[in-house]
Amino acid sequence: MTEEFKGFGLQKQDTNVTENRNIYVGGSDVPVILGLSKYKNQYELALEKTGLKKREYVSNPYIVFGNQLEPQIREYINAKNNMNFVVDTYIDEEKAIRSNVDGIDKEFNILLEIKTHGKNYDQRVYEVQMQLYMAQIGCDAGWLALYERPSDFDTEFDASRLVIKEIERDDELINKIQSAIETFWIRCEFLKDNPEMTETEYFSFGSELEAQLMELKSIAPQLLERKAQVKAFEEREKEIKEKLYEVMTQDDIKKIEAPFIMITRVLPSKQSRFDSKKFKEEHPDLYAAYVVESEKKGYVKISEPKEVK
Numbered sequence: 654m655t656e657e658f659k660g661f662g663l664q665k666q667d668t669n670v671t672e673n674r675n676i677y678v679g680g681s682d683v684p685v686i687l688g689l690s691k692y693k694n695q696y697e698l699a700l701e702k703t704g705l706k707k708r709e710y711v712s713n714p715y716i717v718f719g720n721q722l723e724p725q726i727r728e729y730i731n732a733k734n735n736m737n738f739v740v741d742t743y744i745d746e747e748k749a750i751r752s753n754v755d756g757i758d759k760e761f762n763i764l765l766e767i768k769t770h771g772k773n774y775d776q777r778v779y780e781v782q783m784q785l786y787m788a789q790i791g792c793d794a795g796w797l798a799l800y801e802r803p804s805d806f807d808t809e810f811d812a813s814r815l816v817i818k819e820i821e822r823d824d825e826l827i828n829k830i831q832s833a834i835e836t837f838w839i840r841c842e843f844l845k846d847n848p849e850m851t852e853t854e855y856f857s858f859g860s861e862l863e864a865q866l867m868e869l870k871s872i873a874p875q876l877l878e879r880k881a882q883v884k885a886f887e888e889r890e891k892e893i894k895e896k897l898y899e900v901m902t903q904d905d906i907k908k909i910e911a912p913f914i915m916i917t918r919v920l921p922s923k924q925s926r927f928d929s930k931k932f933k934e935e936h937p938d939l940y941a942a943y944v945v946e947s948e949k950k951g952y953v954k955i956s957e958p959k960e961v962k
Contacts, residue, residue, distance in 0.1 A: 675702050677744070677751035678834050680782035686837050687830065689778050695837060696852040703845045718806050719769045725810040726767050726798055727756050730817070738765040743789045748831070749838060752786045755798075764795030766820075769802050776818075781830060783820050788827045795820045869955075877957055 684690040685698045700706035727738055738756030745751075756765030766783050768774075776797075783795045797818045803811070843858040844850060901909070901918045909916040933940040 674708070675704060677749050678837065679751050679753060680785055683781045683785050683830060683834075684778040686833050687781055689775065689781065691775075694852075695840075696855045699837065699841050699844050699855065703841050703848075705844065705848055714806055715769075715802070718802055718808060721808045722769050722800060722810065723755060723767050726800055726815065727765065729810060729812065729815070730756075730765065730796070730798060736761070736763070738763075743786075745789060748834065750785070750789060750834065752789045754786050754790070757790060757792075762790070762792040764790060764792055765798060766795060767798045767800070769800045771802055774799075780820055781826070784823055784827050785830055787822045788831070793822045795822075873955070876955065 685693050686695050701708040736758050738758050741757050743752040755767040768779050797820050799816045801814045840858050907918050
């Protein structure tokens, strides 16, 4: 007897897939975000995620066929290989990612992705989905089960149509996928604030610079507040130290020890300093012969904006 069909990742009407879809990126969204899908582009997906365009859940013979074959394929693979692949869902709330996997063997930590296809298919579309799942689950390998769909859509399982390919985890590709998803959500935020923006305008947002600016924007108020507090403490410290020096000098006190602090009076002293400015003026050639250039690392300065008068 075949197992009860869950349809994760295939049956689009499944509530596990459809509910709260606008707040997560799922495996089927990844090819769209990376520009690999021939059915939809990233801008159209963003319109759906932001609620500016209603997503239509349609059924067709290809989806129906996949829904009917998926549990049969999973059951066959489990029996043939002595595995225990079960459907499951993984959610990362922080990154807004949800992975509905066709199968995961939790003992061996191996992913299973089932795809029914025609004569021509783009395997990259399947692999990027698997890389997202492997990253979220934390596994190093997955099985891509490719079942060639018969022309008459016969749903009786035929093992000769099934090919299984092992896909290894690719951390470089995973980083690219995760970065693209982060950029996608940034663009969605701009789209929500500017619903009339064109497709061209949409793709102009969400660069790495804007990603960093958005993160900085979230911490900037606290950062500037802490800097102001530190500056105030430093100024107050300077005042206290000047007064302490006067009192300690007057009473000829060299050192004060307390449980959590030790205060030492440092006497005035003289030190020799080479006057490089005068030497340069009087001996420019000799000065130039001994000047050594060094690299100084660039940096970003963060300060409060100047008030417009």
